Amino acid sequence: xxxxxxxxxxxxxxxxxxxxxxxxxxxxxxxxxxxxxxxxxxxxxxxxxxxxxxxxxxxxxxxxxxxxxxxxxxxxxxxxxxxxxxxxxxxxxxxxxxxxxxxxxxxxxxxxxxxxxxxxxxxxxxxxxxxxxxxxxxxxxxxxxxxxxxxxxxxxxxxxxxxxxxxxxxxxxxxxxxxxxxxxxxxxxxxxxxxxxxxxxxxxxxxxxxxxxxxxxxxxxxxx
Numbered sequence: 677x678x679x680x681x682x683x684x685x686x687x688x689x690x691x692x693x694x695x696x697x698x699x700x701x702x703x704x705x706x707x708x709x710x711x712x713x714x715x716x717x718x719x720x721x722x723x724x725x726x727x728x729x730x731x732x733x734x735x736x737x738x739x740x741x742x743x744x745x746x747x748x749x750x751x752x753x754x755x756x757x758x759x760x761x762x763x764x765x766x767x768x769x770x771x772x773x774x775x776x777x778x779x780x781x782x783x784x785x786x787x788x789x790x791x792x793x794x795x796x797x798x799x800x801x802x803x804x805x806x807x808x809x810x811x812x813x814x815x816x817x818x819x820x821x822x823x824x825x826x827x828x829x830x831x832x833x834x835x836x837x838x839x840x841x842x843x844x845x846x847x848x849x850x851x852x853x854x855x856x857x858x859x860x861x862x863x864x865x866x867x868x869x870x871x872x873x874x875x876x877x878x879x880x881x882x883x884x885x886x887x888x889x890x891x892x893x894x895x896x897x898x899x900x
Contacts (some may be wrong), residue, residue: 677750678804678842679823680884681778682707682793682895683715688800693760693774694725701727707894709750710887717823718723718772720854720861725772734824735811736761744823751807753828753843753867762824765807767863770853772845773806777895780814780838781885790835791884793895794875802873803850805843805866826867833875843872 683706689695701716707733709715710878717730733745751762770895779793798803812819826843834841845853849866852858878897883889 677840678748678780678827679711681709681715681773681775681804681842683709683774683828684776685716687798688716692801693772693803696724698732699826703729706890708884708887708890711746713887715823716774717722717806717821718774718803718854719770719808720856725854728821730771730821730823732761733822733827734807735809735822736765736862737809737811739811742813742820743820748769748824750827750840751824751858752840753805756807756826756867757864762807762857764828765809766826767803767860768856769808770858771806771823772850773804773823773842773852775804775842776801777881778802778804778842781822781838784843786872789812791880791882792877793880794877795895796833796873796877802889802897803845803847805845805853828870831870831872831875833873833877837877842861843867843869844891846871846873 689858713732713832714729718725718727732750735742735745738810756762756766777793779791781789781791810821827840828843830841884894
């Protein structure tokens with residue numbers, strides 16, 4: 677699964693994701709984005725893309741309340757087209773989830789879990805495949821934009837530590853993923869072909885286990 681990640685916006689963010697400089701986002705750097713927190717999603721908008729703030733945890737349009745979101749932070753690439761909760765969104769409401777890195781936990785022999793931080797050395801941002809939804813709270817008339825991250829089998833960088841990882845998209849695949857007219861055949865191909873993105877990783881503090889912690893030291897390398 678992918679339940680925690682980081683995002684630090686700087687001037688490289690806007691050209692990287694084909695965004696207009698006019699839409700500078702008000703978003704504070706977050707080193708520990710957890711379910712229920714806000715982050716940034718990117719969708720297609722004509723010849724450029726649009727970035728918006730959205731809540732981490734997918735809320736289907738038919739949901740009675742938003743509590744279901746905490747159970748729907750991830751969707752498996754292998755089954756997303758068959759799941760009633762996700763199959764419509766993956767065909768009509770795809771998005772990119774930009775991150776500067778993500779966390780996964782290694783299960784140790786004694787049952788404890790050790791957190792690791794994954795990132796790319798040569799790229800500031802990774803683009804994760806996501807789906808999004810606009811849910812209307814009929815009791816308050818509030819509209820909430822939410823998202824889930826699609827996960828897949830781990831590549832060589834992750835599999836020694838965890839059995840799942842986020843579906844990372846390459847630049848050209850990003851454009852296809854955001855194309856509202858993408859044929860189901862090509863959509864299936866993207867879902868079934870995880871990119872062998874070379875990732876760096878290192879062990880980090882267990883303070884990341886607690887969502888209230890949010891500071892740069894969370895991604896600092898530690899040694900036993």
